[in-house]
Amino acid sequence: MWDALLCLVPTVLLFLTAALLHWSPVRALLERVATRVTWILWKAVYWVLELPTPTHGEWTNALRSDLTGLRLVCKPTALAHHLHLHCPTLLHPSVAAWPQGDPHLQTLASLLWPAEGPSGRGKVHFTRDHFLLSDGGIVALDWAVGLKDEPVVGARWEQHHGSCRTPGCRNSNLPILLVIPNCLGVVTAHLKQLCFLALHCGFCPVVFHRRGLGGCPLTTPRYQEFGDPKDLAQAVTYVHRRHPTAGLLAVSEGSGSGLLLSYLGEYGSSSYLTAAACISPVLHGQLWFETPLPSLYHWGALYYRKLQISRYASALRSVMDMGRLLRCRTLRDVEELMFCGSSSKPTTGAPGEAQSWAEVTKAKAKDWESYWERNEPLRDADEVAVPVLCLCSADDPLVPPLSAPLMSLFRHSPYFLLALTTRGGHCGFARSGRKVGSGGGGSHGTSTSSWSHQAVLEYFQVVGDFLKGEERGRGRRWASGQDVGGPAQGARLRSGTLLARRRRAVQAVHRKRHQSYQPSQDELPEEDLFTWNRSYTR
Template structure:
């Protein structure tokens, strides 16, 4: 009798468990127990790895559902508030998707297969661009594997400009990867999302990065936009009917912000966005990252340099660089050492005047950042820039270091701060059991809303011009505008003073109280070429 019962005991236990799992409260209790156990184990693993523990809400209801927007009250900011709905829906996800470290692992560090069918449903077709000094940068055009007809849109036809939405002249989105040049899963999903919405994404690769050959014995400095200037000019000349936009990922914002500042009103871009940007380059290099991330980045950087060790050996001490123990030491040995400076001085004849002045600067750490800080020419920026930052980002300095005065005083800078999002993650639950990237939807919707705003402002300016000039003046104005249609920049500015003499707002606010300031700035269209 007992032997028979013992033989049936396993089967009875399975039947009992199956019956209990049919009860909703039992399932919920089991899921909660397993999740809590996994959460405790992950916290212990973070402590062992000495990763900073950042509390994450267990449920979406516990999250603070708001996006704090810091900007100068202008007509553009008011328009964004009314029409950019993604900014009113912050990224909300539960653990484990919302964990900052897990987001970094899955969105930045997870391996991708280069040159093959990628997990995001995107492949790339490369154009190598020869620069003035003999260097080469790469432009990777994203092509959807599911919609091969998207590639046909590269041959643009004359016509009016349209922004995305599968038009005959889709807007080109220039995507700048992080300073290491790695194509991350986050970047691939951004390309896929942009293709789905009718944009035409192209990834810009610096010299020696992303599989791009290094034909000159030096890398690009952190904030030197000379190569990007030539790449953007190339895109403008070959696609004159398309609007140019730009998105940077992480430390790649140092290059994008430098470009916008140096080019000013001569930039061909209509709008830009920075996801988890680096505002202070020197502070970022001197900031102490969690040791695990620091060593992963350090090893990846050394592998890049070691690939061209023979060629770089003539201009820098490669052996010393490969034995460095910090990113700051590598950057300083590559660009601030005497040997590297002498080589740049000898090659300065073949560079433009701006590059020649860069090469003649004294090679020390402080002067290096005087010419490479991303915001060194912030008062020259003439296109709207949306920056997305998260409070739980473990790879950037604290939010207290963000130059909020710049966003309060410049009409072209907008800062959106979320409670969670990690570094270039911003995961959001889609309501169907999956997650999407909130940042992708925000920046793409932001581009469309900005384009609509400029279109309205352009019509207003055109009507005012008609009333002022009359019919004869109108014919002259129309011909002048048509001759300048090759320029995609739809707004320019009078230089605001953002330095020590900047006008401070007495009661800065992030809640869109615009009425008191809207009269101080108007969005005018002007050209400098």
Template sequence: MWGFFLCLLPSLTLFLVSILLQMNWIRHLAESAVQRLGCFMWTLTCRLLKLPYTNVSGSTKEKTEVKLICKPTALASYLRKHWHALTQPPTRPQTDPHLQIITNLMWPTLEGAEMQGVRFTRDHILLHDGGIVALDWAVGLSHQDQIKRQHHPGGKVLGLHSSNPAIVILIPNALGRVTPHLLKLCHLTLKQGFYPVVFHRRGHGGCPLTTPRYQEFGNPSDLMQTVAYLRSHHPSSTLLAVSEGSGSGLLLSYLGECGSSSYLMAAACISPVFHGQLWFENEFPWLYHWLALMYRKFQINRYATSLSSVMDVANILRCKSLRDMEEFMFCTVTQQIHRTSDSKDHIKKGDSRIPLKPDWAGYWDRNEPLRDADEVAIPVLCLYSTDDPLSPPSSTLPETLFHNNPYFLLAQTEQGGHCGFMHKDECGNTTSWSHSAVLEYFQVTADFFGLEDKKGFKDVTAMGCSHGLRRSTSAVMSTRRSTLLRKDRPVLSSRRRQISTPSDTFTLEEEREDFTWNRSYTR
């Protein structure tokens, strides 16, 4: 009899537990106990791994505050009124930044033509020096994702669903790894009607290394040629750019060196690195540093034979820090000679990227992301979280830049980690607040430019009515002639910033319209 009772004991226990869980107070008590046990286990894990511990016992429905730091301009005022991401900050399904880093950056991804429900096709671009970079175009989603459309909180469809959709250039982090965070951003970008393309530097993302040369942290020469290629092959599409983590060093360098000739309408940096030298010299948690170091060594070892002619690969593979690897790779006499011989391929003449000495300080004189910040000529949004464990302390943020430069905007949150910003939407699904915020920012910025263009057109029309018939007729004829000579331009971007070739000409109306935009934007 006792044997029969012992056999039924597990079933009776489960039956009793199921009955008790029907009671609300018991169910809440059990959920609280499980949550506390999970917090205790995670705290223990963080201490064993020597990771900075963050309390995760906060309410999952509590919202973080989004602080917009920028110079008061017409665009900033328009964003405060129409950018709903500021009024709907992310909730906290998992507040610990380490959890967000593990799920968004460190989680393994399957390589191939289809990742995270997105189908890719690759293009290779041959550069002036014989090097090759790769472009992964997102060309399709699953059938269910194609049916669903995400809408603007105000009722308007996000994105540019047209025959010439806006192209969003996605720049991975400095290691070149395609992370789950980047794939989710690519998925949402394609879902909302944009045309995303992932830029892979030479030797990154499976791109072959045809020249014994790696790109420096802030050398935008390859990106310049890539954007020029996209501009020439898609002249009627607006160009946008988004960078992930340390990939912002490349994007900010590009915007600074190109200035008003960047071809981009707007850009965004998620968890950006503003000070490259400080980021390499900063001591962040050993686990992340060790993983990044191993991944970097794996990349170098893959091309050890070809790189041995310009680098001391043996010493590089023995380095114990990312800082030492960066210095061994780019701050040697051999690299200085090689860089001097390749300087003719750089776009800017009289380039100041070649330092007097191949030392660590000289390397950052030509590679700091914000070295030419005063030359940036398009609006740049930076999303930053104060609990980011992979970035220097928030006290190092260049807040003066955001207060004085009308083109830089900083959206700062209290929770989000590094390239995380996870939250629960209205349907209870865990998504990334930063992804939807960036894409909505692009749409609102495009709407602002469209309104400014209409204002400029009305001003020019009113001015033309006050002139005589002869002057009006000649203006119309000149406009028609210039229209025939002018190339197609993106509708939602500033004409002055989209034209940089001698064959493109301005009409009188375009010049006045552009002046109106600049006056309105910087006032």
């Protein structure tokens, strides 16, 4: 009999354990204990990998007092008021809490986690378009044409309109979204998910690859500088001429914002873009290179950069000191050796090599300071003529905190808007409980979506609707005789291209002030007026 009772002891213990786990106080206590133990283990991982513990500072303390966890910093304008009324996703972020919301976990997931879900669902099909630049270089444009297990966009178009041999967006009415990766040219999982969601929201994404990066061949003995917009400008002009009636938008990720902001500032009102957005942008390039990154990210980025350069080591040996370059221990040293000063002139070789050396040496900056005089992303911020939304996180582990002059730029420029969240990491902004593609066209993936994706796409849609409304309003004012431009301006509105009408509309938008709208950043202390002196013009 005792043997039978002893055999029942494990069953009784399991029954009692199950009963205790269903008791709310015990379950809550176990959850707290598990969370605490997980936090201790994660702190140990921080220490082993030499990851800095997030220090939030005064901005995060101000954000914590806000129930939405977001601070929108901008100048009170009609566009800002319109965004305040029609962008609920932007103004009410649902960024995941810890542990999913840990900044390093979000950052690593956005860089390394596969974009497609199980069985490859959510994978985007790209078709590559190589574009020959004026100096003989080549950049690549990857057009997102469809999703796996679905008909390709181009194939569906050809069924109704005939064949088309040129890659790209077949529907001229779709807005084209130009996507710019980081300065290393890595198309991250975060970027692929953005293209996936953009396709479902009615955009035509195209990824821009710099020369020598992203699988694009290097046909010239030099790479593109951090903030040199010449290649991007030629690519934008090429896309516009192929699709002259399509709206053209742009979004950048991380350090790729240096290229986008440089283009917007240097080309000003001549830009073909209607609006732009930067996710976790690098707004001060020199400071970003001079500030040490956490070891885990630094050594990974440095190794990847050297791997890219070593692929063309033989071709670049005549214009760069490859031995010294591959021995560099910081990204700053690599950038300085590639684009500053001059390498030793080759004593032997073909005449073409000497000519290439002379051209590259002439194009190089004299020193580190002069290099950034012509490559700082915001060197021509006063010339920007399209709305630019910057999504930043207070716990970003890869970007230095925003300085007072930068904050003053957002408070005084009518074209710059800053959405600052408490959590999000670097290009993370994960949302728990949401799936990519669930916001239109059904659920096509199982990976967690990003708040930044939906916020940026909603921002583009709202800005487009706002500019169309302003354009219609100007047309009605001219018809009623209230527009001071008279018949001449009316003729321009009727006969001008869509780009010209959109540019006039966006310039008129920011001259208009909405008196009733006062954004929440007014509670912050005022800084001196932000001004950037034009230091270099190509």
